[in-house]
Amino acid sequence: MTSTTEVLALQGGAPAVTKEAGDIFAWPIVTTEDEEAVLEVLRRGAMSGNDVSKAFEAEFAAWIGLKHALTYPNGTESLRAAMWACGVGAGDEIICPSMTYWASCTSALSLGAAVNFADIDPETLCIDPKDIEHRIGPRTKAIVVVHYAGYPAPMDAIMPIARKHGVLVIEDVSHAHGALYKGRMVGTFGDIAAMSMMAGKSFAIGEAGMMATNNGALYERCISYGFYERTGVASRFNAPDSQITMEELKPFAGVPLGGFKHRLNQTCAAMGRVQLKYYDARTAEIQSAMNRFWDLLDGVPGLRAHRPAKDSGSTMGGWYSPRGLYRAEELGGLPVAKFCEAVRAEMPNAPYWCHPGANFALHLHQVFHTADIFRMGQPTMISFGQRDVRQGPGTLPVSERIGEIAFGIPWFKHDRPEIIAEYAAAYRKVAEHADALR
Numbered sequence: 001m002t003s004t005t006e007v008l009a010l011q012g013g014a015p016a017v018t019k020e021a022g023d024i025f026a027w028p029i030v031t032t033e034d035e036e037a038v039l040e041v042l043r044r045g046a047m048s049g050n051d052v053s054k055a056f057e058a059e060f061a062a063w064i065g066l067k068h069a070l071t072y073p074n075g076t077e078s079l080r081a082a083m084w085a086c087g088v089g090a091g092d093e094i095i096c097p098s099m100t101y102w103a104s105c106t107s108a109l110s111l112g113a114a115v116n117f118a119d120i121d122p123e124t125l126c127i128d129p130k131d132i133e134h135r136i137g138p139r140t141k142a143i144v145v146v147h148y149a150g151y152p153a154p155m156d157a158i159m160p161i162a163r164k165h166g167v168l169v170i171e172d173v174s175h176a177h178g179a180l181y182k183g184r185m186v187g188t189f190g191d192i193a194a195m196s197m198m199a200g201k202s203f204a205i206g207e208a209g210m211m212a213t214n215n216g217a218l219y220e221r222c223i224s225y226g227f228y229e230r231t232g233v234a235s236r237f238n239a240p241d242s243q244i245t246m247e248e249l250k251p252f253a254g255v256p257l258g259g260f261k262h263r264l265n266q267t268c269a270a271m272g273r274v275q276l277k278y279y280d281a282r283t284a285e286i287q288s289a290m291n292r293f294w295d296l297l298d299g300v301p302g303l304r305a306h307r308p309a310k311d312s313g314s315t316m317g318g319w320y321s322p323r324g325l326y327r328a329e330e331l332g333g334l335p336v337a338k339f340c341e342a343v344r345a346e347m348p349n350a351p352y353w354c355h356p357g358a359n360f361a362l363h364l365h366q367v368f369h370t371a372d373i374f375r376m377g378q379p380t381m382i383s384f385g386q387r388d389v390r391q392g393p394g395t396l397p398v399s400e401r402i403g404e405i406a407f408g409i410p411w412f413k414h415d416r417p418e419i420i421a422e423y424a425a426a427y428r429k430v431a432e433h434a435d436a437l438r
């Protein structure tokens with residue numbers, strides 16, 4: 001007789017996961033140290049100050065290994081500022097993978113620039129380096145590289161293309177704080193890094209973002225764009241932040257260019273300083289938990305880990321929004337949606353982790369086709385004399401197939417072998433019983 005654990009939970013069997021999840025998924029980890037740091041800012045009435053944020057920036061810059069860092073009220077604004085600092089303006093273009101969160105590129109439109117979307121590589125889910133060069137035109141100012149779902153993008157292939165054409169590289173590190181590419185932290189390969197630190201990310205400090213760069217000119221431009229008190233020349237508001245005095249920005253001290261205000265609420269900066277102290281140790285535990293999960297699924301038909309090879313020197317950082325890669329052909333064509341439905345039934349206490357796909361393919365979204373943001377009587381993508389780089393269905397096949405080739409897996413924050421083994425068993429069980437579902 002077949003035991004009930006061998007029957008899929010979807011078909012009336014016993015679920016693979018029986019243990020309580022406890023706090024294995026809880027994130028961020030908040031202790032009294034975070035609470036005290038936030039309360040200190042509140043009690044001092046220093047929410048709108050700069051001292052805590054500047055201390056956090058200095059510590060963050062030292063941690064990532066770059067000269068300059070700047071805090072932002074969210075990642076979206078850090079990316080907008082990075083684009084503007086790179087010279088993206090009306091009539092220009094940027095290149096960005098279609099498979100990412102909208103904030104990686106959408107503010108290009110608010111700068112009057114168009115987004116030329118590139119496809120992703122089906123193994124890394126990051127921008128495909130082979131789909132970049134032919135997109136570069138005379139008005140291309142920047143390439144946005146996203147280390148997608150924690151996977152470090154192939155910077156060795158990307159940077160030479162950018163350098164050859166004099167195009168700057170913005171790394172969107174929102175999914176991959178602390179991830180290594182060949183032994184070096186992501187965010188340090190391009191010209192400027194920008195990232196989210198909102199509550200759902202692996203570096204989670206409320207609503208916040210960070211920019212980091214070695215390039216003093218880009219740093220000063222970011223300051224002049226959104227930090228009216230901190231411009232690189234002495235103003236009546238503040239002493240200079242740095243030694244750099246940029247002639248082009250001098251006359252504008254005290255009023256931010258374009259009217260942006262990018263100062264972070266210091267309660268978040270205070271939490272950020274505490275979180276940074278523990279980030280490496282906590283993400284090391286995440287890495288061992290996630291690698292344990294995938295090691296248990298090694299060789300299971302239809303399923304592939306989304307992680308770099310173990311001897312590559314590359315890591316997944318905090319494993320934000322972890323994915324698996326799906327090979328339906330190895331499971332007799334079982335659709336990933338059906339696979340995920342069956343996995344969810346095997347883990348009734350945490351079904352939310354397993355859904356097909358990832359983000360939606362941005363190149364098909366109407367914002368990048370028809371939206372007339374400036375009310376100019378034509379789509380913003382072509383309003384400022386840009387080439388028409390809009391792309392319809394069928395143009396970026398990997399991004400468009402994301403719902404067939406990827407699925408979600410649990411994001412463990414603690415390395416607890418017995419619990420992780422049950423979740424791995426849930427995925428294995430469904431893959432090994434694919435026949436029963438077809």
Ligand SMILES: *Cc1c(COP(=O)(O)O)cnc(C)c1O
Nearest residue numbers: 074075076101103104174196198
């Ligand atoms: C979350 C995210 C952002 C935007 O950050 P916010 O802090 O939410 O503004 C940008 N890029 C990517 C890839 C993200 O996932």
